[in-house]
Amino acid sequence: MTGGLLEKAKQASEDSDSDDVAAAADDVITKTLDPVPSSPPFGLSDSSARTFGFGLFGLSLAAIFALPYMDWFPFFGWVVLAMLVASGYLTSIYVKFGMNSGAAVRPTQWSAIVVGWLVLSSGVWMIGMETDSGGILLTDGQVHEDDNTVTLMLRHSTGTLFGAAWEGGNVEVSVTQDGVETWSGTINVMMNQEDMVGPYGIVTLQISDFYVDSAIQIDGFTSLGLVNTVEHPYTVSVTLDGVTATQVLPTLDLSRDVDDVDEEAWGQVGDNNCEAGYTTCVEYVEIRGWAGMGVEGADEDTTPVRVRGDYTLDMSFGLSGEDSSIDQKPITVSGTEASWAAGDCAAGTMDIAVDTSAFKFKCNSQYQFSPDIALSDSSGDREYGCYELTLTAYQGVDEEGNPVAVATSSSFYLFEQDSSSSEGNTYYSETFESTESC
Secondary structure, three states: OHHHHHHHHHHHHHHHHHHHHHHHHHHHHHHHHOOOOOOOHHHOOHHHHHHHHHHHHHHHHHHHOOHHHOOOOOOHHHHHHHHHHHHHHHHHHHHHHHHOOOOOOOHHHHHHHHHHHHHHHHHHHHHHHHHOOOEEEEEEEEEEOOOOEEEEEEEEEOOOOOOOOOOEEEEEEEEEEOOEEEEEEEEEEEOOEEOOOOEEEEEEEEHHHHOOOOOEEEEEEOOOOOEEEEEOOEEEEEEEOOEEEEEEOOOHHHOOOOOEEEEEEEEEEEOOOOOOOEOOEEEEEEEEEEEEEOOOOOOOOOOOEOOOOEEEEEEEEEEOOOOOOOOOOOEEEEOOEEEEOOOOOOOEEEEOOOOOOEEEOOEOOEOOEOHHHHOEOOOOOEOOEEEEEEEEEEEEEOOOOOEEEEEEEEEEEEEEEEEEEEOOEEEEEEEEEEEOOO
């Protein structure tokens, strides 16, 4: 009886141990097969990893087209390449946690990422490298009248995704007009300037080195009878490492030859400030001038075309055959700025031929001459008769260093006094009119 109970108890105990062991084994197996909890690094989610990965990939491709403007950033191509690699890594995070539930990215998936990125980006990289195959840009040609120079801005692109910017050195420069070379040489350029676009250097040329003919020239008349002007611009070419950039220079600023002048005097007749016994008198005299390029044989029908450059104007106005009654010192012109020393009028300055070739002579801050200066002798008495106005332009010097007269013109005017009597009183009047000759 006792033995039977012991066997049953032992058997029950053995059955209990077997169940415990089986339960423990099942628990271990279950824990081993369950996925290991994990999350994307850097605080990302699978969707944000995908967004950042694709976005960075697109940004890296777009950055390739910014290469021509990134010379200030050495080796910018390496930055673009790093962006491409980073976008691939972020995409692999999305594959691991968004598609594989945290399991490692399989080799076939890595292959798909690498091949896909290479295929999608290769075309853009090739276009970007061709677009920025290395070059220079020449812009902003300006003419400076103060020192008679031309300056241009020179920009450089690296010519490779992984290269450094050009820091300056010698460049080959040539200037042509109508396809004919007027000057060539080597200029050292320092890339020591910078603006919002990036670094640049200044190419400086002396106008006297390349200037031959005016960049604007006259070629007869139009069908409407107007002066026909034709542009013959100067073109600057800069060559660096076999790459050439060109820039056309402004034409007006390089139209500098004076070959025609015109002049005109006009007397304002009225009753203001007249001497006693005068019903009318000449209140003041205006003297106008024109200087520039003209049409040969048509001087009476046209006025000169405006120019720039350096020249001198000499004006005389007085009784024909006598010295000038106006002591007008020569007017020195540089571009559009004119100046003169003191004579009968104070020294002064004015702008000349800004919009047209026309201008007025200036005396004591006014564009007119008083009769005491223009129509009187040294004692202040009126001098009636035939007056001659002559305007002469000088430009350049001869072998002996004397100014060369390039254009001159004269016109004539009658300044007369009339009288009339009424009730025993004599009244006077003055007239000022143009005439063909004296």
